[in-house]
Amino acid sequence: MKPPKRLQTFFVLMLGILIGTGLTLERISQAERGVSSEEVPIPYEQLQLFSEVYSQIKGKYVEDVSDEDLMKGAIDGMLRELDPHSSYLTRDMLGEMQVETEGKFGGLGIEVTTENGFIKVVSxxxxxxxxxxxxxAGDLIVRIDDTPTKDMNLMEAVDQMRGEPGSDIKLTVVREGFEQPRDFTVTRDVIRIESVSSRMLPHGVGYLRVKQFQQDTGAKVREHLNKLQDKRESGELRGLVLDLRNNPGGVLSAAVEVADAFVEGGKIVYTEGRESNSDMTLNANPDQALNGKPMVVLVNSGSASASEIVAGALQDAERALVVGTPTFGKGSVQSILELSDGSGLKLTTARYFTPAGRSIQAEGIDPDIAVKPLEVSQPEDNGNRLTERDLPGHLMNNSLEGEEGGEEGQEQSEEGEAPDYMDDYQLNQALNLLRGIILMESKQAS
Incomplete structure (x- = not known):
């Protein structure tokens, strides 16, 4: 039996992949790529074995199976053997993935991967x-509604978790610390992600939160930095906390733009793959937004992919202190490759490396200062104990002006609510660390 033409074409495509800059779409054909059967050897003996299995299934399996289902199963199986991030995309899946990079899509708002055959929450x-x-982050989803996820294709799991806004889905989760799996009911919604938010913290420190890297994230980061600077009427920002916790990644070019906003030059990230055109080095421009003011980058196990690129670049450039817990460790590049029938491949084509040559893959970024999340308790009430400031007519300490409220004190967020840094131990520690650096630099300057 002659191997199906579609399968032959697939093998040629698998061996002829170009990497784009970030999450790109690329329609491939042998004519466009200049690939011929003489240049790419076709494993005809293995294809003959595949054809025999194909024929046996078509002729003897207990139920009739369509050619389309068999071919899709074969493609899924090949990709599943590669790594957790490579998968086959139907036309609908491909269209949804394009929408996700623009920041609006339907579903649960969760980034997942596979681990030991189960669906794992990245963030x-x-x-x-x-x-x-x-x-x-780290939860294992063992059932979606009543369907076990063991060895389920990742994109099929994602497809099952999507649905009509307002509809409920039950996820059965295994988590460290749980004695047995627990059910979580999640109500689907249209996910609209504002990738960047900001507010002012005490002592002239800005807070910048990047939730996900979308196509416009780089530009939005600079917009928010300008807003923070405008709020700081008494001068420049004295420091910045860049929060990348539970940021699952996204568009590579956006991550490069964000890192570029804070470093003066040199490498931000480089990639290496099997083909020479998979090797890519992305560098920073000379301008930066903060004029060298101290920075802390907050990360955790939910910081993945593009987040790790930014944290690694700033760490290697000695531009920021990385604080928190080790990151997820996704250091591979996925290219979205459009096929001739409108479907596509999400295929791993290269690995990321930090400017100093560290591979992120399966290692992640280790923080400079390890800070685990804890619950911060409010200061104890001193009861009826008197202090000097309780005495009627006490003298004011003019040297503290600006430390108690006002522009240097408890500053307000964009929404007019007090920042919640006192309830966030890692953020609280980052602020204390920055305050110490600012005070030391002030003493050295004077």
Missing amino acids: PIDGTPADKAGLQ
Whole structure:
């Protein structure tokens, strides 16, 4: 039996992949790529074995199976053997993935991968249904509604978790610390992600939160830095906290733009793949937004991919202190390759490296200062104990002006609510660290 033409074409495509800059779409054909059967050897003996299996299934399996289902199963199986991030995309899946990079899509607001045959949560995105329902980075989803996820194709799992806004889905989760699996009911919604938010913290420190890297994230980061600077009427920002916790990544070019905003030059990231055109070095421009003011980057196990690129670049350039817990460790490049029938491949084509040559893959970024999340308690009430400031007519300490309220004190967020840094131990520690650096630099300057 002659191997199906579609399968032959697929093998040629698998061996002829170009990497784009970030998450790109690329229609491939042998004519466009200049690939011929003489240049790419076709494993005809293995294809003959495939044809025999194909024929046996078509002729003897207990139920009739369509050619389309068999071919899709074969393609899924090949990609599943490669790595957790390579998968086959139907036309609908391909269209949804394009929409996701623009920041609006339907579903739960969760980034997932596979581990030991199960679906693993990389990170829930802030403010989404998954986040509100209590899902956490590292959770293993063992059932979607009543369907076991063991050895389920990743894109099929993603497709099952999507649905009509307002509809409920039950996720059965295994988590470290759980004695047995627990069910989480999540209500689907249209996910609209504002990738960047900001506010002022005490002592002239800005806070910049990047939730996900979308096509316009780089430009939005600079917009928010300008807003923070405008709020700081008494002078320049004295420092910045860049929060990348639970940021699952996204568009590579956006991550490069964000890192570029804070470094003066040199490498930001480079990639290496099997083909020479998979090797790519992305460098920073000489201008930077903060004029060298001290920075802290907050990361955790939910910081993945593009987040790790930014953290690694700033760490290697000695531009910021990385604080938190080790990151996820996704250091591979996926290219979205459009096929001739409108479907596509999400295929791993290269590895990321930090400017100093560190591979992120399966290692992640280790923080300079390890800070685990803890619950911060408010200061104890001193009861009826008197202090000097309680005495009627006490003298004011003019040297503290600006430390108690006002522009240097408890500053307000964009929404007019007090920042919640006192309830966030890692953010609180980052602020204390920055304050110490600012005070030391002030003493050295004077």
